[in-house]
Amino acid sequence: MPQDTVPWDIFPPTPKLDLSEAEQQGLVKTKRGIRLWHAIFGIPLEKTLRAGRVPILLMHGGVSSSDWNALQVKYLAPNHTVIVLDLPGHGRSPFDDRELSYEKLASDVAGVLDVLKVPKVAIISWSEGTMLAWSMLAYDQHHRIDRAFCYSALDDYRKADAEKVMQIWMVGEYFARTRREWEETHPGQKWDDFLGAWMTMWTREPIWTAETFKHVPVRGESKDAPIVWIVTGDHDEWIPPETHDRMAKFIPNSSYLKMPSAGHLTFIQNPGIYHRMIDCFLEDANVVSTLKASL
Incomplete structure (x- = not known):
């Protein structure tokens, strides 16, 4: 890296999933009739579930694909079960429903977990993937989330x-690159139709406030409460900086992390720091300590 280049101002090549290492992959069909592509890496899912552990679900950003999380798959797979999926119309997933809403999309993600018979996941997400994590918290899917690492999202489109x-x-550059990648995986289809459907939703949703999440169990008050980390980069120009200040107040006892030397795409720009923060997130736990005072 040149001396005059900072980590948040570089745009590395898109990483690629090594599907030869996947335990399983392919389309699953939810009860709503939506087909989503998924793949599972690392420790076999059945082994993780038998041990009472929680698999990790990686959620990609808007108009990209699960390939963008390939570095995280490689990092996490030796010690975890890692699930990736492509959002509707993204990557290897067909576009079965173009009347989009965050509530329906949250149901679709939960539907994949139903097919896989996974009761709960630890979500690690960025951008649009984080919008889906927040949607699951907002629209009665919070019980499917053990914990959520919510990197870079919006609370109010306005x-x-x-x-x-x-x-x-x-x-x-991001939209130009993702268009090229999308056209490779969707030959004969129109990018403008795909992007237009998502843009329609983005111009009317979300409008979230603390009231939206009042039903979510609170950490420290309920054993069923998810561990929620609201995460942003200190140099993320894509999202207004005050956004995460607001969102950190939406769920009591959530945690707020401003990641150093980090831009919107820090998971590929500065993966070393990103992965260290993920390790901290996965180690976070509810511990009851008994302190004995000595007289």
């Missing part, structure tokens, strides 16, 4: 400055 964001050079 508070995002899309025009300003699109002027960021890397955002333009």
Whole structure:
């Protein structure tokens, strides 16, 4: 890396999943009739479930694919069961329903877990994947989440400055690259139709407040409460910085991490720091300590 380059201002090549290492892969069909592509890496799922452990679900960003999480798969798979999936119309998933809403999408993700017979997952997500993690918390799927590492999301579409964001050079490059990748996996289909369906949802959702999440059990008050980390990068220009200040107040006893030397794509820009923070997140636990005072 040149001396005058900072980690949050580089755009590495898209990593690729090594599907030869997948324990299983393919399309699953949810009760709602939506087909989503998934793959499972690392420790066999049955072994993890028998041991009472929780598999990890990696959730990718908007208009990309699960390939973008390949570095995390490689890092986590030696010690965990790692599930990846492609959101509707993304990557290897067909586009079965183009009338999108975050509530329906949360149901679709839960539907994949139903097919796999996975009661709970630890979610590690970025951008649109994090929107889905928040959607599961918001729309009665919180019981499927043991913990959630929620990197970079929006709480209210009206508070995002899309025009300003699109002027960021890397955002333009991101959409150009993801379009090329999408057209490779969806030959003969129209990018504008795919993007337009998602853009329609993004211009009306979400509008979330603390009231949206009042039903979520609170850590320290309920054994069923998920561990929620709200995470942002200290140099993430794609999301207004005050967004995560608000979201950190939505769920009592959640944790707020501002990751150092991190941009919106830090999971590929600075994966060493990102993976260390994931280790801390996975080690987080509810521990009851008895302190004995000596007289």
